[in-house]
Amino acid sequence: MRTTRVRLAQAQINVTVGDIKGNIERILEYVGYAQRAGADMVVFPELAVCGYPPEDLLFREDFLRDSSRAVKEIGARSVGIIVVVGFPERDRKGNIYNAAAVLAKGKTLDVYRKKHLPNYGVFDEKRYFVPGEGTTLYHYGKALIGINICEDIWAPDGPFVEQSNKGGGLIINISASPYHAGKTLERESLIRKKAAKEGVYVSYTNLVGGQDELVFDGGSFVAGPGSRILSYAGAFRERLLVTEIEVPNVPSEKRTNKDKARYVELPFLPRDARSKERPGKVKRLLGPAEIYEALTLGIRDYTRKNGFSQAVLGLSGGIDSSLTAAIAADALGAENVYGVWMPSRYSSEVTEENAVRTAAGLGINFMTLSIEALYGLYLSVLDKYFLGLKMDTTEENLQARIRGTLLMAISNKFGRILLSTSNKSETAVGYCTLYGDMAGGFAPLKDVPKTMVYSLAEYRDTRSGKIFPRGVFKVAPTAELKHGQKDEDTLPAYHILDKMIKEYVECRKTRPGKGEFSETVRKVIAMIDRNEYKRRQGPPGIKITPLAFGRDRRLPITNRYRSL
């Protein structure tokens, strides 16, 4: 026999940060599934025991202690199967490692420590962890297996290459890699190339689920040496993916301790040949479908994991609130979503009809609360100080804040999370009101540019019959905070604006859209720079681009840097 067969189960699970008890249960549930599926080994994502990213919880002794105890508890149940699970490990000196426990025979056989700690983008791992050292390989039958964690597989001369070079025929990577549009496929194609280059099998197991601003997309798979994908778990849902892998054996003289690697023996139970079943085909998500699912999972998990079951939002009859309502309905059930139409003297019949028909189309709850009387009263209360001064954005903000206050009252009274409907284009240039339309517990579209809002609404509309009235797509974007107002009176057209935002924010170009738009560019950049203070007080939202506002892009509020 020239290969050793590994029946490998990958548990793409959705855990909750800090819910160690709940996470243990979930992990043991999947260990059970894997056993019933006849797996030799089951693999869980990075830091699955405590959730990712735990941030400063890692500075708590009780949190680390509880995480270690969880590993012992899972270990005690790891009999007749090998379990690989991510957890934060503290050594006797007090150093903390991002680690993978290798459990079998009812105990911990070994612990692998992550060597490459990402400290860029949304990651701060050097704040917490000490990097691991050395190279470890695991004997399984006559084959060698390497285990590593997330970034370890991306580092050019990192553990992935070391383990492959030392005879590892199957490399197991456990990850907690957050989503952005297209990343599921990007990752897969990169690892496919790596597997082909080193001539090894790679098992890539990623976390799934929403955590604050991040969505982990899952998309776990096994890649083979011939640039082939053996199996794929799909994105945005939990899944146990079982794959039979024929790992090439390594000649016994190569399985010795001559080089500087550590070798650890895993229990090997030769079994009868098992089913030749192949995991069923999973439909891949592309373009708007993928993003839509990411947003749905993001809303669902933020809401559920923070103890809410219902949501409320303002329906303006525009595209942003219509799309937000649709995603919320898909995430939480239409009966759990409350849309509020809050007209003023500046509201049009078209937008009212849009709001009413959107709510009806989605089957969500609908209510009307006019802000007209409140707006009038505020103006008269403030009149003695404003006397003689012209109307300006103050009065526009006032209307937005009345709406925010009404929505928060409903949120507070009924325990429904308020969803803010601001999109990335508005958030970028500050075309939104702090404590007004920015108010909310969560802002699902925070990282979705306006042009993509349209694509997502079209996608939703074609997916299951027309839901949105055509007026939603046709009405020119407007905040309806004064007569005849159009967004494009003060902003460039959205297809131009979104391009600039992408270049300046996401691509970090310092002078986007050279040449012809120079005056507009100057204005847009100034708006983006100036509005950092607003973004800092906005609710969290789901990252779906390679560079979102928030942890990805850390700028001082007090910042006089102007390059143009």
Place this chain on the structure above:
Amino acid sequence: MRTTRVRLAQAQINVTVGDIKGNIERILEYVGYAQRAGADMVVFPELAVCGYPPEDLLFREDFLRDSSRAVKEIGARSVGIIVVVGFPERDRKGNIYNAAAVLAKGKTLDVYRKKHLPNYGVFDEKRYFVPGEGTTLYHYGKALIGINICEDIWAPDGPFVEQSNKGGGLIINISASPYHAGKTLERESLIRKKAAKEGVYVSYTNLVGGQDELVFDGGSFVAGPGSRILSYAGAFRERLLVTEIEVPNVPSEKRTNKDKARYVELPFLPRDARSKERPGKVKRLLGPAEIYEALTLGIRDYTRKNGFSQAVLGLSGGIDSSLTAAIAADALGAENVYGVWMPSRYSSEVTEENAVRTAAGLGINFMTLSIEALYGLYLSVLDKYFLGLKMDTTEENLQARIRGTLLMAISNKFGRILLSTSNKSETAVGYCTLYGDMAGGFAPLKDVPKTMVYSLAEYRDTRSGKIFPRGVFKVAPTAELKHGQKDEDTLPAYHILDKMIKEYVECRKTRPGKGEFSETVRKVIAMIDRNEYKRRQGPPGIKITPLAFGRDRRLPITNRYRSL
């Protein structure tokens, strides 16, 4: 002659992040002062050219290019004097260093690169910088001088020790070290001991000024080998501190290149003996006086550097808003501060009198805006949905949000920054309303516990005659959002609460105040944990404790970890 005399000027300056042009001007101004004072060398703080912390501005090519150009420009003016100034340096490979330029003879003589990069607490330097390597010493006359940056002096076997061991007689450290209560003295006493232990002179030059949530306190000094402080620049203000230091000469055989250090020759201009003048005594600030000055500088700089000259705040007649008004008046001038009294049916005569008399005592502007009619109207608008439901915190939040909306209208209309008056105790347990009393551009007391609010008000009161009416101190803390409400109805007494917050938040004890308070402890910890979402949307405020909410303490909002 057994010593080489260095007339050293330390420029404790207040720069603005990103304002490279303005910072160059400020630096050159101080180079001029130093020249007129006959200094041989003038030293500026860490990253003085671009301000600290520049955060992701460091990912901008134009920002790095402009910073390098700034160093050239300052270099060209460094004639007849040696200038040491902090800047971000990029090498040809694209690595970025936290560096100190050594300028003389009209050019850059050398660049020192920081070796120890803090990546804890409020610091993220490993996100940006690559650590420097090797040891450098500078020949000055027959003495050797070492230069290092901030953390380099604290690392146990770091550059400070290396440079001292290799004959450095004067070690120059440039820092950007943020303030917390008592830190000025702490730092001084630690460096004093280090100087004594190594038998060297240490020049410690720190930045001064506010930057978002941080205040840099300055407090620059020169420590001598006998544990002696030769000179001290004082805290919270700009200052050029000039000190004559007799640095012991190093025998020529020890000034060679035998060991692995680099040696760089600085221009030495032997001059006549100069004045024996000693820098004048500077009064040291202690306790509440120190904190009060930190807060004043923090408000002044946040306001000024973000383009505001006036502030508005709600005056409730309580201690928090009274103190905030006082600090704002001291920071911006009483004529630039607007206090607004916004009574409702729940407001008492005592609090009204407190508000009126506080405003009068401080000489700030005062206005009254009743929220009563607005509150009534909101209740009637919401009535059709709330019908039959009992009053709860919804109605309390509503009042707070009406006040927030009125204050924001005044802020928007007149371009005055709104100061939120929430203190650390309230912020910790969420005893404050999002978009209500939490609304504002800046929250000066965000990191000041309630008990310290009283001490600071007492301090302000005794400093310049009674200003606050006694009622401000006597009235039991209350939000006045319902009849007969007292904070202590739902919270433990503040002296107990503040102790718990200190232990749980600042000291990271997982089980504060053991034993007798266990039920209360459980409740308080749950409140602190649960309210992360509120804090995340609050305005920035000044860090004055060793561990403030914000960048110091990074916790997920979605977090089910409960240790108790």
